[in-house]
Amino acid sequence: MAIVSFKSLISNYDAIFLDSYGVVKNSSGIIKGAKESIQRIRDLNIPFRILTNDASRSPVEHAKRYREQGLPDIHANEVITSGMMASFYMQGKIAGGKVAYIGTEQSARYIVDANLEPIPISQVKESNFHEISAMVFLDDEGFDWNTDINSTVNFLRKVNIPVLVANSDLIYPIGGGKVSIATGGIANAIETILGRRFIHYGKPDVQMFMYAYRQITKTGLIPMNKILMVGDTLKTDILGGNKFGVQTALVLSGNTQIERYESQIASTGVIPDYICYSIAD
Amino acid sequence: MAIVSFKSLISNYDAIFLDSYGVVKNSSGIIKGAKESIQRIRDLNIPFRILTNDASRSPVEHAKRYREQGLPDIHANEVITSGMMASFYMQGKIAGGKVAYIGTEQSARYIVDANLEPIPISQVKESNFHEISAMVFLDDEGFDWNTDINSTVNFLRKVNIPVLVANSDLIYPIGGGKVSIATGGIANAIETILGRRFIHYGKPDVQMFMYAYRQITKTGLIPMNKILMVGDTLKTDILGGNKFGVQTALVLSGNTQIERYESQIASTGVIPDYICYSIAD
Amino acid sequence: MAIVSFKSLISNYDAIFLDSYGVVKNSSGIIKGAKESIQRIRDLNIPFRILTNDASRSPVEHAKRYREQGLPDIHANEVITSGMMASFYMQGKIAGGKVAYIGTEQSARYIVDANLEPIPISQVKESNFHEISAMVFLDDEGFDWNTDINSTVNFLRKVNIPVLVANSDLIYPIGGGKVSIATGGIANAIETILGRRFIHYGKPDVQMFMYAYRQITKTGLIPMNKILMVGDTLKTDILGGNKFGVQTALVLSGNTQIERYESQIASTGVIPDYICYSIAD
C-alpha cells in the first residue's frame, strides 16, 4: 500500500477520530506538526474526537496535560477514554456498594464519577469481601505489584462480582524504545490464572466509537464512510475502526514502524484504508 | 441467585431485547408460552427486538419462519441479525469487486444487500484471486467441508483482504441434545491455522445492541437501565448485554441448564441481573 | 546467524535425528542430494533415526515409500512416528474395548498394533457409545468431514474417554505452495469447541526423541550434545530438539524460507544451533 498525505485526506471527511498516544503525542510531547493539523481540522469545521485507551486520567486531566504540552485548544468533551466506558457501565449496572480497584487514586475518579465508593485492593480483606460489588483495573501504577496482584487473585477466587478492565492494552510505550506493562497486561495475566474473562473496555471494542459517533451526530446524520479513524496501532485503532465500519488511516508515528507495516498488515489481516507518515504530513 | 418470574419483570422496562434460539424458539418450534409473553410486551407498548447470531437467513426470512412456526406477528424490522452487521460493514468499507463466501446461496443475500457480488469459495481459483475484495463466513451449510475449507485456507494464505465472520458462535443446538458446528467454529479453526483473527460480528460484541438501541430510541431517549436483554447463553447474550450496559436476564430454556447455571456463572464470571425459567414463566 | 554446510557438521556428532518432510523428501520426491548425505552418515557408522509427525502410515509403509521414491536403504526400525507413540499409550493404558478413530483404514493399523479393535467414527452410534474406550485422531483423510467431524463433537460431548491426537501439526504441505489441514488441525478445532485438551503426540513433545535416544544408546551412552536434530520447522523439530537438550540444525529446504528464517527465529524465540541450506549441502 502506498503512503499518502494525511493533510490531503482531511477535507474528504465529515468527522475525524484520532488516537492520542503515537498520533497526537509521544514520550517527547506533542508530535511536531500535530497542532497545525488539528487546527486545520477545526478551521474546516470538521468535528473531531480523541479516543484513548488511557484510563489513568479523566478527560479534564487529559485536556490539561495537552495544554501543558503545547496543545492549548483541546476541550475535555473532545476526549473520550476507555475509563469513561467502564464508568458508564458501573453507573448503569452496579446498584451500590464499594468498587475495588487496581490503580492510582487519580484513576479511581472513574468510580466516583459513577457515584460509587472506590476502595484500593490493598484495603480489601476477607472481613469486607461482602461489601465489594465490583472490581475495576484502572492503571498499572499506584499499588504494590507483588502483594496486590496476589491479593487480587485470592479475592477474585472467593467472590463472584463483575470485573472490569478499563484499558485492554497489554503494554504502553514510555520512550527510548521501552515499554511498561499496562493494566490490561496485568488483568490478562489474572484472567489466565483464574480461567475466566473480565469485561474489557477500550479499542478495538466499538463502544468508544459509538459514543463518539453519537456525540458528533447530535446535530445531523453523518454516513459511516465520511468518518475517518486515525491510529498508530493495527490491533486496536484500525481493527476497531474497521469493525465499527468507518474509514481508517494508519500513521507511522507510533507503534507501527515504516519497515514493518506491510508485514504486520499481512500477518494480522487488519487492513487500513490509508497509510500516512503522521498527521503532520 | 434466586429464580424470578419473567412476566413480573416486563413492566419495569421501557424496552426489551430477546435472543431467538433458546429463548423464543427451540428445535421443536416456538417455546410454549412465548407467544403470550411477546403479546403481553406488545400490549404494554414496550418496544422489543430479537437479536440473533443466526446469519443463515435474512430478517424477512426469519419473520416468515416465525409465522410458519406459529408466531405470526413478528415484523422483519423487529429482527436484527449478525449478518446485517457484516452487511453494513461491507456496504461502507468494500468499494467493489466480488466477495467470496462460505455458506448457502440463501445466506449470500447479505452480500447482495451490500450491493456486492457474491462468489462461493468453490468458484475461487488462483486465476480469479485478484477479483476478490473480501471474504465472509455466513453459514455452515451449502459447501463441501473437506474441499472448501482447505481451499479457504490456501486462498487466505495468498491474499490480504478483509475477512468477516457473520456469526461467531462455535456450535448451535439441533435438537435431541445434539449440536452442529457453526460457521464461527469453522472460521475459528482457520484463524488458528493462519495465526490471525478475522472481523467477528454478533453477540457478545455490542454492534447489534447499538443498532437495536438506535432503532428503539428514535422517538425518545431510554436510559440504559430501563432496557432488559434476555438470553439463554452467558458468553454471548448476557456478556454482550452487560458490556453494553443494559440489564440482563438469563433464561433456563436453552443452552444453560438449571443444574449448572450457578457453577457456570461462577466459572465464567458473567453475571446476569436476573435468572428466569423462561420468557413464558 | 550464518549458514553452514550440513556435510561439514556430520562428523562432529555420534548420532543424528532427521525430520522427514522438508528434510529428506518433499512433494516432488526425495530431495536432491539427500540420498548421498544419508549414505555418508552410514559410512561414518553414525546411528540415525527419522522422526516424523506423519501418523498416516506405519514405519514399514514409510520405508516402502522411501524405497519407491529412490531411497532404498531406510529400514523400518530407523523410522519413528508419532503414531507409534499413540500406539504405545493405547497398549499400556487402554485395557480393552473398541477405539474410535478419525483417519484412513491404513492409519487404523496403529490401533491394531496396540491389540485393540478400531472402529471408524462413522460407525459410532449412541447404541455403541458404551463399547468405545478411547478415541484417536490419525489422519485427515478417509472420512466425510462435515458428517464425521460433527459426529465426533457430539460423541465426545457425551462420553468421558481418553482422546489421543497422533499428529499435532495443524497443516502439511502438498506441493505447489499449497497446504492441507492435518489431523491435528481438525483435533484442535474440536478441542476449542469442547473447551478441553486432548493428549497430543509428536514433536515438539519429547517422547519421540526419548524413544529414538533409547534405541541408539542401547549399546553405549551418547552425551546429549553429541546428538544433532535436523528439521525444517522451528516450532516442532527445533523446539522439540531444544527441549530434549540435543543440538539442533534448521534446514531451509522445507517450511522455513531463506528470506524469513531470521525474523521467524526472532518472533518465535526458538533458536537452532545451526542453519543449513539442506542436508545435501
Added chain:
Amino acid sequence: MAIVSFKSLISNYDAIFLDSYGVVKNSSGIIKGAKESIQRIRDLNIPFRILTNDASRSPVEHAKRYREQGLPDIHANEVITSGMMASFYMQGKIAGGKVAYIGTEQSARYIVDANLEPIPISQVKESNFHEISAMVFLDDEGFDWNTDINSTVNFLRKVNIPVLVANSDLIYPIGGGKVSIATGGIANAIETILGRRFIHYGKPDVQMFMYAYRQITKTGLIPMNKILMVGDTLKTDILGGNKFGVQTALVLSGNTQIERYESQIASTGVIPDYICYSIAD
C-alpha cells in the same frame, strides 16, 4: 469413578512416582499418614521418586526440608525437580556467558549447577545485554515485581536468547485456601505480552518422568503399566503420567476437592486410572 484405598494399590506396582505438594506435604507440613505409606513402599522394596515442579530449591534442600518437617528418610536422589531439567538443558546447550534469572539467590543454584554464571535480572542493563546467553524463570520470590518484570519485558524485546521456565505452574497453594502466583504465572504473562513461547519444564511435560524412569530402570526393565504416578492435580501430575504411559492415581488431599473431582475430570478430559483419598488411606 469409585474411590479406592491407596495402600491396597501399592503392591501391584514395581515403581511409584509421587508428586510432593498436595500428596506428601501441604502448608501444615507432612500429610498425616504419608510417612507410614512411604515406609511401606520402602519395606516392599519398591523404588519410588518424588517429582516436583518446585524449582525454588535443589533436591538436597528439598530432602533437608522433608527431614525438618518429620520425614527423615528421603534422599536427595529420590527427589527430581523441574529445575534439574532446566539445569540439564543449560549444561548441554548454553556454551558459556551469563544466565539472567527471575528468582531467589537460592534458586540460582540451578544455573551454577550447569557451570554457568547467574545474574539477577535487576543487574541486567543495556550495557551488559551482550554478555547474557540465556534467561531462566526460577522462583516468584527474590525480586521486585514491578521493576523487574518490566525490565524482563524490555530485555527480552531486545535480545534473542533461549528463555527457560523451570516451573510451568501458574499458582501454588500457600495454606488457608490461599494461593500465590508461581514463576510460571509470571512467565506466562510475559509470553502473552511478547507473543512468543518460552521453553517450559515440569509436569505435564514428560522429561521428569523420563529421567525418573531411567534412574529406576538402571538395574532392570520395568513395564510402563507396572509404574504408578500419584498426584493431586489433573493438568500436571495426571496428564503427565497419562502422556508418559504409566498408570495414574489422583489423590484428593491437595488441589482437587472431593466435591469437584468428577466434574473436573469430565471438563478437562484428563482421566486417572484410580482415585484415592490420600496416600495415607
